[in-house]
Amino acid sequence: MKRPLGTIAGARSGDKGGDANLGVWVRSEEAYEWLNGFLTTEKLRELLPEAQEVSRYELPNLKALNFVLHGLLGEGVAGSTRFDPQAKALGEWLRSREVEIPEELL
Amino acid sequence: MIRIGNASGFYGDRLSAMREQLEGGHLDVLTGDYLAELTMLILGRDRMKDSSLGYAKTFLRQMEDCLALALDQGVKIVVNAGGLNPEGLARKLDAKVGYVTGDDLKARFPEALTANAYLGAWEIAECLNQGAQVVVTGRVTDASLVVGPAAAHFGWARDDWDRLAGATVAGHVLECGTQATGGNYSFFTEIDATRPGFPIAEIDEDGACLITKHDGTGGAVTVDTVTAQLLYEIGAPEYLGPDVTTHFDTIRLSPDERGVRISGTRGSPPPDTLKVCLNTLGGFKNATTFVLTGLDVDEKAELVKRQLHDAIGEEGLHWTLARTDHADADTEERASALLHVTIKTADLKRAKGFSRAAIELALASYPGFHVTAPPSDGTPFGVYRAAYVHRDEVSAKAVLL
Numbered sequence: 280m281k282r283p284l285g286t287i288a289g290a291r292s293g294d295k296g297g298d299a300n301l302g303v304w305v306r307s308e309e310a311y312e313w314l315n316g317f318l319t320t321e322k323l324r325e326l327l328p329e330a331q332e333v334s335r336y337e338l339p340n341l342k343a344l345n346f347v348l349h350g351l352l353g354e355g356v357a358g359s360t361r362f363d364p365q366a367k368a369l370g371e372w373l374r375s376r377e378v379e380i381p382e383e384l385l
Numbered sequence: 386m387i388r389i390g391n392a393s394g395f396y397g398d399r400l401s402a403m404r405e406q407l408e409g410g411h412l413d414v415l416t417g418d419y420l421a422e423l424t425m426l427i428l429g430r431d432r433m434k435d436s437s438l439g440y441a442k443t444f445l446r447q448m449e450d451c452l453a454l455a456l457d458q459g460v461k462i463v464v465n466a467g468g469l470n471p472e473g474l475a476r477k478l479d480a481k482v483g484y485v486t487g488d489d490l491k492a493r494f495p496e497a498l499t500a501n502a503y504l505g506a507w508e509i510a511e512c513l514n515q516g517a518q519v520v521v522t523g524r525v526t527d528a529s530l531v532v533g534p535a536a537a538h539f540g541w542a543r544d545d546w547d548r549l550a551g552a553t554v555a556g557h558v559l560e561c562g563t564q565a566t567g568g569n570y571s572f573f574t575e576i577d578a579t580r581p582g583f584p585i586a587e588i589d590e591d592g593a594c595l596i597t598k599h600d601g602t603g604g605a606v607t608v609d610t611v612t613a614q615l616l617y618e619i620g621a622p623e624y625l626g627p628d629v630t631t632h633f634d635t636i637r638l639s640p641d642e643r644g645v646r647i648s649g650t651r652g653s654p655p656p657d658t659l660k661v662c663l664n665t666l667g668g669f670k671n672a673t674t675f676v677l678t679g680l681d682v683d684e685k686a687e688l689v690k691r692q693l694h695d696a697i698g699e700e701g702l703h704w705t706l707a708r709t710d711h712a713d714a715d716t717e718e719r720a721s722a723l724l725h726v727t728i729k730t731a732d733l734k735r736a737k738g739f740s741r742a743a744i745e746l747a748l749a750s751y752p753g754f755h756v757t758a759p760p761s762d763g764t765p766f767g768v769y770r771a772a773y774v775h776r777d778e779v780s781a782k783a784v785l786l
Contacts, residue, residue: 289571289609291564293618296422296769302616306609336622338634340649341612347620354667354768360703360727367569374571 280382284326285374287384288314292369297359299351299366301373304343310384311342317378318344326376327369387538389531389555390585393417393464394562396424396441402562402583403447407454409599412585413538415455416530417464418560419444425524426664426767428468429499439469440521448478448519456480456518463509463530467521469499475521475786483512485522487781490661490774498767499664502774504781505627505655506552507543509533511783524662526626528556535588549629550652551592554636557624558596558614558647559584565596565614567604576605597644606644627776630655658773667768669736672727673743673760678753682710682722685751689724692750696742701730723757729766736763 284303287310292301301323305314320333323346332349352366353359363369390412392402396419399405406415419441420428432439444466455462467474467484475484485508494500501524510533512520520533535541535552558565563581570578582602587595596606604610615636622634629652637649677685686706693702707723714720728739740760747754 285571289613291569291571291613291616294422295618295620296771300616300618300620302613302619304609304612304616334620336620338616338622340634340636341615341638343612343616345616345619345622360672360705360729362705362707362725370571 280380280385281377282380282385283375284378284380285371287380288374290370290374292366294352294365297350297352297354299348299369301346301348301366301369302343303346303370303373304341306342308342311339313381313384314344315339326378327373386587386589387413387535388585388587389414389416389534389559391416391418391559391562391583392447393419394560394564395419395421396427396443398562400443400447403451404454405602406583406599407451407458407460409582409602412460414461414463414534416534416559417444417466418527418530419464419466420468420524422662422664422769423767425468425499425501425662426769429664430765432469437470437473440471440474441466441468445474445477452478452480452519461513461517461534462519463534464520465522465525465527465530467523469501469523471521471523472784478519478521480518481516481785482519482521483515483517483783483785485509485512485520485525485781485783487779488524490779493774493778494661494663494772497663497665500661502659502661502779503627504659504779505529506532506536506549507628508781508783510537512785513537515783515785517785527560528553528626529628531556531559531586531588532628539590543628544654546629546652546654547650548592548652550631551594551647551650552588553624553626553629553631553652554615554647554650555586555588555594555596558611559586561614561617563604564617565611566598566606567610570610570613572609577603579603592650593646593648595641595644595646608638608640608645611638611645611647625656627659628655629653657776659776659779661772661774663770663772664767667766668729668731669733669763670727670729670766671736671739671760671763672725673740674757675724675726676721676753676755676757677724677751678710678717678721682708686724688751689746692746693726693742696745697735697738701728701735703727703729733763739763
């Protein structure tokens, strides 16, 4: 069923110099199992086409994935010409993307 | 157990938080983080204008209001508000004050406006062990503000990796203030996020902790609000710090009737290098936003672009067209797209000339020409970069006044 990812996932994002970080978490083991299989680096780039080089880390203990989007912010907060130079709302953008979510997780 | 609160997550956070935390219930230590990468640049520019500045001035205002109250209650204050001038700030406070210095590496990086190593917790611990009531630091890692008091209180050793890692996690949860208690939280509709209270960590001798907040304050401390903050500004699960490497994939969270328990965190030795925050002046920046309403949005954008390039040249201009417009819209705003243009240049005259060129188009450009805000005179901007130096090259020092 196509629904915004944020129906079941929370996110928080921020800046580290020219890189942005984007943490995504869910609230049950079943949902994490799905998220971990679904939200690959390729899928993240598809959902956020502005992302270029991406590192992906798994944190099963927190039912979370953490992504680092390298170079997204150019020269960092003060020098960036990007809309949202601190990547504060990157996570909320991701949460608004509509994806196929298994019905039993909704 | 030691009860450590936080009253600031950045330079500009809720001014009354210090008083709220002191009056809301018992604390042993109250911490505050005032330094982001960008803040170091702002303080660097303050210091250029007046060498006696370079610290977070809002902290001084908070101390004018609350220092007597803190001393009265026996609550120790530990903050990084010293910024680029911890001694200067320390000398303005009427208490037994310790300060931490040695982070400034400008001599090593002369081209930078600011160059500061991220110091650790041990100098903070030393100040407290020598009886400081207030500790002000410059650039230390945010978590050190919590690790230092815990290490001093329990007498931890420098190789108590798991304990130090546990306290680092507590510090990471606290360092952004209300971001741990329901501020900026994805599921904000499920809680009362009107005025979140500031967070508190009750740290045990083994480094485990309970994250909580004072009774009667707003927001919430749940596994979800704490998870959100744990994910903020991290990279790989091996979280490198000056005193310990903290393994974020070992953290266990469990709900508690007063908040969230954090346990299980494992630590290992830190790297041989310390991270350095470098800010250099990158040049001058100026910007404006043209509003493009109704028909022919792409062509309107093309015209104004051509005109500005014709007037001042293309170099250093960055354009973004946000198609926020809707066809056949029922409000003027919904019919409008936004064309953002920023100039970044080494030449202040060019940054100023950009404003004149943009405004001179007012009667000579696309139909419906207006801007959301007129451009300014242009402001200097900084470029941040991280560098790494061997820890032997940095000599951190605790000084008691």
